[in-house]
Amino acid sequence: GAHFKCLTRKPIPDPLTYPVNKDIYRTTVLLTTWERTMRGTIHSARLELVEGDITQQKDDAIVNAANTTLLGGGGVDGAIHRAGGPAILEECKKIGGCPTGEAVITSGGNLPAQWVIHTVGPVWRDGSKREDALLRNDYKNCLIQADLQQLESIAFPSISTGAYRFPIEKAAHIALSTIAGHLKGKTTVKTVYFVLFGAAALEAYQNSLQDLCGKDTEMKQV
Numbered sequence: 001g002a003h004f005k006c007l008t009r010k011p012i013p014d015p016l017t018y019p020v021n022k023d024i025y026r027t028t029v030l031l032t033t034w035e036r037t038m039r040g041t042i043h044s045a046r047l048e049l050v051e052g053d054i055t056q057q058k059d060d061a062i063v064n065a066a067n068t069t070l071l072g073g074g075g076v077d078g079a080i081h082r083a084g085g086p087a088i089l090e091e092c093k094k095i096g097g098c099p100t101g102e103a104v105i106t107s108g109g110n111l112p113a114q115w116v117i118h119t120v121g122p123v124w125r126d127g128s129k130r131e132d133a134l135l136r137n138d139y140k141n142c143l144i145q146a147d148l149q150q151l152e153s154i155a156f157p158s159i160s161t162g163a164y165r166f167p168i169e170k171a172a173h174i175a176l177s178t179i180a181g182h183l184k185g186k187t188t189v190k191t192v193y194f195v196l197f198g199a200a201a202l203e204a205y206q207n208s209l210q211d212l213c214g215k216d217t218e219m220k221q222v
């Protein structure tokens, strides 16, 4: 069956796991927040929660929490377009928009990541407007895009929990359970990073992963 590990403490980051020489920024973050950083494995895939800026990720793809116009916005969307340059926006204009819950893919422009997968999270109203199902679709559709391109690593931000006001505990549970479910099936994805902006977001996702480990019989906590 699936094998899932949660490591809440480890004195020295594994240099095979963390590109110490290539990514000084993340190394610093890990050294300072290590006890609040969490890592899991499902079959041969890894799921890692880290605190940082997603635009710095060197993975095959990073995910953008975009809006339906795909023409850029605030928060993580603004940061990705600022760091990635105009090529990403040009591709977004050609695509012409994206409905809530779906995902499209563009190049990574000047970013260290090769691709950007743009998905549109639901705006939180009161929970009765299919917000949960739409957020689940976001994560699922991003992973399907990654599989279509045969990508091995992908980094997610916390979709919908900024300007779109989705409650973070609920969002974290939906995000992690959807990703865990996908990693149990056939996929090219070997590593999923969650790049959380700030200690509060990291803590919410950490609590949620801990919770999932306790409830999902296919996940094994060590």
Ligand code: ADP
Pocket (backbone or CB within 6 Å): 052, 053, 054, 055, 065, 066, 074, 075, 076, 077, 079, 121, 157, 158, 159, 160, 161, 162, 163, 164, 165, 195, 196, 197, 201
């Ligand atoms: P949404 O409109 O989907 O809520 P936001 O960009 O407003 O999107 O917020 C989504 C999450 O992304 C928030 O938790 C926010 O703190 C976080 N965020 C903002 N900038 C970055 C960044 N550079 N890297 C990672 N996460 C970020």
